[in-house]
Amino acid sequence: MHRRSTISSSVALGGLLLAACGSGAQSPAQPAATAPATAEAPTQPLPPAPAIPEGPALGADERAAAPGRIFFLAEREGGAAIDVILPSGQGAKTMLQGTGGEGPPSVLPGPISPSGELMAIITVDEHEGGHFERIEVRPLGAAGELGEPLWRSETAPQVRSPAWSPDGRKLAFEAAFSSFRDIYAVDLADRAAPKLNRLTDHPAGNYEPAWSPDGRRIAFVSSRDGNAEIYVMHADGREPQRVTHFQLDDWGPVWSRDGGLLAFLSNRESAERIFLVKPDGTDLRRLTADAPGDRKEFEPAEAEPTFTPDGGGLVFSTRTGSQQAALRRADLATGAIVPLTAGTSSNREPVFSPDGKLLVFASDRDGDPELYLMRPDGSGVVRLTDRKGVDWLPRWSPR
Structure with missing residues (x-):
């Protein structure tokens, strides 16, 4: 299977994603073990950092008007925790404390249901040489508090990549319960008796x-x-149809807002790039126009494709150095690429606010990774979290 350097969000993405896969040995997605990192530096010289939009910093009124709250992974000396903060920067607190010790974070924030009522959480336990993962579904209170689990999966070496259905009734995920890896969906329509279905x-x-x-x-x-x-x-697992056909790896599918396109990652050009294709496999094209070997303006190692709320664009990250990454926005109609961050630090994990007026992202521009806010055009960047330790994996709840 393909290589993976860090979490996205892909998640896709609607899931928790991470790290390296050997040929046929592991999933293309794994729970995070470390904070965001980038792959080795490109061998060719990089172009100068592009100019980014200028504009006033986000004001208190603009931030206060942003809906919902932001959950994220906070790594401190006492271990990993799921914290929450308002877009205004107020109300920061820990909602779920994991266990301390070495190894991967023991709790990781998964996607939040479209209504903001439920949150998927991955727990990781390592003891006696074993590695055990589990997904929990917990209710979210009006103040962002996490309730006791409504449903917990079995443990397995891999239980990951949770994704909510649009109606928030079902949660799909991959797991190694009784196979190398298959896809399951838990139906939470009856929260007193959730039903687990195997889809593959x-x-x-x-x-x-x-x-x-x-x-x-x-x-x-x-x-x-x-x-x-x-x-x-x-959605019930019937009639799987192959969309892509190439001898190298394709992974990380993300649907466009109207369902007419899939964005995905591929190393088919000896570099990780974003491609677009219709769900029936037609009209395949690369998101950025230049080829990796001839790049002049855009670099390989693209990741974390996120469609804009209006459906007309796609925000993504791209590597700009050994430990640097920039955020870019592509116009799907014209192909124009607009820089959102300069890429002189690591800028990753873009997530839109529920109303589409702001973006939250993780960056180490001021030292250790923290969360930042900006407008969708890249202007108004302001620091959101400000505590010693690593803050990343943002999840923006609509309430």
């Missing part, structure tokens, strides 16, 4: 489920035909 059953491995906007289909990654490819199936 193939020994080669199935990963990274992503719901279509209408909830009728699920895009996912499978290595059933050799290398990792993108597939689409009905």
Whole structure:
């Protein structure tokens, strides 16, 4: 399977993603073990940092008007925790404390349901040489408080990539319960008796489920035909159809807002790039226009594709140095690429506010990784978190 350098959000993305995969040995997505990092530096000289939009910093009124609250992974001396903060910067507090010690974070924030009523959480436990993961679904209170789990999965070496259906009733995820990796969905319509359904059953491995906007289909990654490819199936697991066809790896599917496109990552050009394709496999194209070997303005190692709320663009990160990454926005109609951050530090994990008027992202521009806010055009950057330790993996709740 393909390489992966760090978490996205992909998550896709609607899931928790991470690190390296050997050929046919692991999923293209794994729970995070360390804070955001970038891959090795490109061998070719990098172009000068592009100019980024100027504008006044976000004012108190603009931040206070932003809806919802932001959950994130906070790594401190006492261990990892899930913290929450308002866009205004007020109300910062810990909502779920993990265990301390060495190794990967013991709790990681997963996606929040569209209504903001539920949150998926991945827990990680390492003892006696074993590695055990589990997904929990917890209710979110009006003040952002996390309740006791409504549902908990079994433990397995890998239980990850949770993704909510558009109606917030079902949570799909990948797990190694009884196979190398398959996709499951828990139906929470009856919260007193959630029902778990297995959607795939193939020994080669199935990963990274992503719901279509209408909830009728699920895009996912499978290595059933050799290398990792993108597939689409009905939401109940029927009739999986292969979307991409190439001898190298494709992964990380993300649906456009209207369901007419899938963005995904691929190393088919010996560099990790974002591609677009229709769900039926037609009209495949690269997001950025230049080829990696001839790059003049854009660098390889693109990641974290996130469609803009209006559906007309896509925000993504791209590597600009050994430990640097920049955020860019692509116009899907014209192909124009607009720089949102200069890329002189690591800028990753872009997440839109529920009303689409702001972006939160993780950056180490002032030292250790913290969360920052900016307008969708890259202007008005302001620091959101300000505590010793690493803050990352933002999840913006609508309430």
